[in-house]
Amino acid sequence: MPADLLACARIGRRRLAAAGTFASTDPATGAHLGDLADSGAEATQAAIEAARRCFDRSLWAQSPRLRQDILLAWASGLEAAMEDAARWLTLTNGKPLFAAKGEIAAAVSEIRYYAGLARHNPGHAMEVAPGEISVMLREPAGVAGIIVPWNAPAVLLIRSLAPAIAAGCTSIVKPAPQTAAFTERCLAPLLDLPQLPEGAVSVLPESGHAVAQAMVESPDVDVISFTGSNEVGQAIMAAAAPTMKKLSLELGGKNCCVVLEDADVAAIAPKLAAAATIISGQQCTAARRVLVHESRFAETKSALAAALSGIRVGNGLEAGTEMGPLITVGARDRVRRRIEAVFDAADEVVLRHDVLEDAPAGSAFLTPSLVAHRDPKADFCQEEIFGPMLVIEPFADEAEAVAKANDTVYGLSASVWTNRGDAAWRIARALRDGTVWINDHNKLFAEAETGGYRRSGLGRLHGFDALLDFCELKHVYQNVGVVGA
Structure with missing residues (x-):
């Protein structure tokens, strides 16, 4: 295997032979960053077998103090590598460097949060009748397959892998190909730890979907944790059905911001744009949709257009950049x-995007767009468009606002903007x-669970x-009798 690969398949410290390679590209410049190992069927099977063996035959699942020590060491190692890891996150993903550093800092905090929970995952016990004892034990599910997206590859990796380790699972990580070079740097402080048993954590970069498909279909993988689109989530559910494995799915959203008539429009417009x-x-x-009381609609539309058009779009490594490129030119x-x-279907086009024609060839920039529309049934008010476009819609009262916001197959997140606490909570x-935020949006924490209703997914990540x-x-029952009975 070439020594200069940016990432390769690994079972802990052991590096596996690659079936081929694929390229990593900077979405801000189109530059070739290097090549990555493309994991094949042999590496996938080796990782699944190692994870199964570690879970079934070692003391990993019964060693919470070891798992805590490993999580804490990973957090310290990643924190020490912050500058290099953040640079690679920006190079592969495009987000501004300050956002990359913030994401890694949040990931480090989350690892430490689950390090604490590694030693506190209790069940409960009760006496259901005289002398009859029922004990409920929370046991690790087994081997976890973790499929990581490219948009927040640090936090969205750690929010699955850290609780999997804390619970006592063994794990196989399949990173997104676009950011696999970053994932290598994020996982290296963990995989290089001498106390990490072989098979406890593996990583399998790939250019396609064969590794993910194999994990979903394998009877030796007990859990799949996936973050991504609703369509892929449905495909995972169908492929996992024969093995009836546990699924943790965070899927799409068509997230609404509800702006009431008392809101300070000038103050909140930049926050909505962000x-x-x-x-x-x-x-x-x-934020995908902004629902505004009709008395403030024109004012909010104007303020929001100004805020969106004022966002500085550019290379994430350049100081002052507020928004980077999309992930690839194709995307x-x-x-x-x-x-x-x-634009052809909306009631009004308020702000048209630009592709930054003077940007480097091969870059993937797209500035924000804003349209105004009244009908919430329009496909662009219903379907997730994974890019910088916002729809602004009017409403007459609270009931109409709620009806419009809930008129969707999704249910991931929303926000309410008002100075009236009773209305916000109502x-x-x-x-x-x-998740619903009040006078804020996109505030995510290690301690607070996130996940969606309806087609936005199954289960919850972050938090206990x-x-x-x-x-x-597991329920364990025994009739132990009563003294003197």
Whole structure:
């Protein structure tokens, strides 16, 4: 295997032979960053067998203090490698360097959070009748296959892998090909640890989907944790059905921001623009629709257009950049075509995008767009468009706002913008979403569970309940009798 590969298949410290290679490209410049090993069937089978063997035959699953020590050492190692890891995150993903550093800092914090929970995953016990004892044990589910997307490859890796380790699972990570070179740097402080048993954690980069498909179909993989599109999530559910494995799926969203009539429009417009353009609009919780009380509609439309047009788009390594490129030229072009179809159908085109024609050849830039529309049934108000486009829609009262926001197959996140606490909580309780922010958007924490209703997914990640996605609950019963009975 060439020594200069950016990433390769690994079972802990052991590097596996590659079936081939694929290229890593900078979406801001089109530059070739290097080549990565393309994991094949042999490496995939070796990783699954090693994970199964480690779970079934070692003491990994019964060693919470070892798992805590490993998580803490990983956190310290990743923190020490922050500068290099953040640079590679920006190079492969395109996001601004300050955002890359923030993501890695959040990932380090989350690893430490689950390090604590590694030693506190209790069940419960009860006496159901005289002398009859029922004990509920939360046990690790087994081998976990973790399929990581490219948009937030640090946090979205750690929010699955860290609770999997904490619970006692063994894990196989399949990184997105676009950011696999970064994932190598994110995982190296973990995989290089001498105390990590062989098979406890493996990583299998690939250019396609064969590794992921094999993990989903394998009877030796007990859990699949996936973050991505609703369509792929449905395909995973279908492929996993014969083995009835546990699924943790965070899928798409069509996230609404509800702006009431008392909101300070000038103050919140830049916040809404930032919520819509986070990771260039390529985040599942990004703002997609802004529902505004009709009395403030024209004012908000104007302020939002100004805020979006003022966002500085450029190379994430350059100081002052607020929004980087989309992940690839192909993705940019697909999003651009979809948005241009929206321009033809919307009631009003408020702000048209630009592709930055003076940018380097091979770059994937696209500036934000804004359209106004009244009908929530329009396909672009219903379907997730994974890029920097926002729809602004009017409503007459709270009931109409809630009805419009809930008129979707998704239910991932939403936000409410008002100075009235009673109205904020009233609407938040009525919205059918897994997360609702009040006067903010995209605030995510290690301690707070996230996930979606309806077609936005299954299970929850982050927080204590993330452990449930990687555990089975076992009931142990015994009639021990009663003294003197």
